[in-house]
Amino acid sequence: MNSEYITKNPDETIQLGIKFAKKLKKGDIVCITGELGVGKTVFVKGIAKGLGIKERIISPSYILVREYPEKKFYHIDLYRIGPKDFIQSGLEQYLSDENICVIEWADRAKSIITGKCIKVKIELIVKNKRKIIFG
DSSP, X not given: OOSEEEESSHXXXXXXXXXXXXXXXXXXXXXXXXXXXXXXXXXXXXXXXXXXXXXXXXXXXXXXXXXXXTTTEEEEEOTTOOHHHHHHHTGGGGOSTTOEEXXXXXXXXXXXXXXXXXXXXXXXXXXXXXXXXXX
């Protein structure tokens, strides 16, 4: 994949997530950053779809993690916590070589999430237009 993409609507963001998911393997940790409302969860919807997950994907902001154990896929949201809370909550258990984890607001625990992280930054350009940067 290129290192930078522009999507013009949520459907294109989902399609990019599907394409990105095809490159993921067990043990991958996808660390997504971007401002509130920029489309992080929309991108995760595409990743989940690309991995074959049929359930509705919604943000785990209030529960911290949504589990899809049949695919060993875990969607984590760190919006409400910091590094100390990450450890105390036990979220580290999901960062195993058997799982694929996608972490929104990953910059809030960057001191804990190791170099295995695949970085994705999403930026708002205008209304529905996004810049998605890999690496």
